[in-house]
Amino acid sequence: MKRIGKRSFTLLLLACMMIVSSACGSNGSPKVAETAAAADSGTAKDPVKVVWWHSMSGDLGKVADKLISDFNAAHPDIQVEGVFQGTYDESLNKLKASLGSDSGPAMIQVYEIGSRFMMDTKAIKPVQDFIDAEQYDISSLEPNIKNYYTFDDKLYSMPFNSSNPILYYNKDAFKAAGLDPENPPKTYEEVAAAAKKLTKDGITGASFAIYGWFMEQFFANQGAELLNNGNGRSSLSTASQVNSKAGVETLEWWKGMLNDKSLLNLGRKTDDTKIAFAAGQVAMTLDSTASLRGIVSASEGKFEVGTAFLPKPSNGGKGGVIIGGASLWLLGNKSEAEQKGAWEFMKYLAEPKTQAYWHVNTGYFPVTTKAYDEPIVKENLEKYPQFQTAVDQLHQTEPNLATQGAVMGVFPEARQITETAIEEVLNGQKSPQEALDKAAAEITSKIEIYNKTVK
Incomplete structure (x- = not known):
């Protein structure tokens, strides 16, 4: 048998140590360790899918699709899938049929007069839970819009498209x-x-x-x-x-x-x-x-x-006036990851820039007062000065049980x-x-x- 030289033996030993080290993944390269972790976690890197049922068709649907696309591009870890479910009545009937199963969405757009029913289903998770958990600031939400969806000092759904x-x-x-x-x-x-x-x-x-x-x-x-x-x-x-x-x-x-x-x-x-x-x-x-x-x-x-x-x-x-339109509700039977993903999307939709874009392209009120500071909203009011009437009427509404809206x-x-x-x-x-x-x-x-x- 041919004897291995001292130098060759040293190189062989070093190679074995590198193989063992890489296999253990403890001190190996970040790439190897990351690959091993990904293999162990299976689908850990898959984005969270959030299904949103809505009733925005035609031009309104196109604007909603644009908001979804922009959110998904900025949040690769969360992917929202918007699904048009017909009119508000049709969508709510489909939700009723899905209750008791996991075939429903993670979040749904419901018209304002469906609020009492949504609470009574016991199938929803109030957005107030997420607001309290992270001390999310809702002080800029329009008071008269926020009041409609508030019951017993708790905000149950996130305002989205509002009108009067x-x-x-x-x-x-x-x-x-x-x-x-x-x-x-x-x-x-x-x-x-x-x-x-x-x-x-x-x-x-x-x-x-x-x-x-x-x-x-x-x-x-x-x-x-x-x-x-x-x-x-x-x-x-x-x-x-x-x-x-x-x-x-x-x-x-x-x-x-x-x-x-x-x-x-x-x-x-x-x-x-x-x-x-x-x-x-x-x-x-x-x-x-x-x-x-x-x-x-x-x-x-x-x-x-x-x-x-x-x-x-x-x-x-x-x-x-009472707020018309609809708000966004979270379903409580979805995974924690889906609920958190839906909440992130709701927050995005309530951002001043998002609401400014939504308002200018649909005619619905911005649900946050900060949207009026956005340049495109100011330009829109110059082009459509008639809309100032709607803003003034909303802001001059006397807050009481009558204007908070019947449920x-x-x-x-x-x-x-x-x-x-x-x-x-x-x-x-x-x-x-x-x-x-x-x-x-x-x-x-x-x-x-x-x-x-x-x-």
Whole structure:
């Protein structure tokens, strides 16, 4: 056997030591150690997948997709998958079907009137838990938006897309009728008087869609509560108050304009009143702030659009508008990693820059006051000065139980019942008091059944 020289033996020994050292991974190169750790952890490096169910379609959906894409690019460890689930009603029904299984999302966008139901499912995790855990600052969230989604001093969901209704009017028609286009009507009485003067030359003074949301807003604007037990916030509501003075006076005013032919009834679809307004067929209408850009664009070259606060009776109490739109809810049956990933995405969506982009491209309110400091928001207000009305109306809203908004588990059904009552009045089938008494009884019955189910 050939003997190994001293130098060769030393080199061989050194090589063996390097092999052993690398295999143990203790003092080997970072690359080897990292590879070993990755092999041991399996999917440790896979990003956390967060499924978000939403109801943003068309142009709104494109903006939502852009926000998801930007977040994913900046957070390689979290990947959000946005899934359009149809209208708010359709999405909520799909969630109901998924409860009790793991087929649902990690987070879901739910319209404001679905809040009571979401809490009653016991399937959600309040965002307040995450806020408290990391002392996340929510002081810049719009107070009136934050208040809607706050129950017992706890924020249950993260505000996302918010709006409220305003009065849109044709400034050119106002001038032609001898009305001051810079001094729009503020009360029911002033709206009725203006509508009479505006009704001429093929133009009808006003047209309001038969929309339950408007009735809810008319109540809040008078400081009137739609439900008992503090609008369902002091404790579970047990009865509807839609047949109170606030509701009756509203329908008497509405029907009065129809009787003197200064108001056109176009049914339940706000799209129909928007089209009629943009075509110059009606001089005043009600619609969401989220429709402002579309309404201004559709009227461009025809007439100048003015905006005003939601009207109320001259003897109405202190109130304001309730936030419409939707918020983001966390589901409690997902892994801790998914919940944390969803929370990171919610925080991103609430950032001033994100909200500024969302606001400018959709027309929804920024949910944080800091967004108004962003250059693109300032530029947008210069381009669409009419939106200042919406901002002022929100900020001047009196905070109380009426403007915080009613909550009940059967809100979608209650809204439809209210719309039927409005139709019955406008069609001359019932008086305002009769129609609203019937509606209140039906809603109360549904509330009672729901409350028994929850208990």
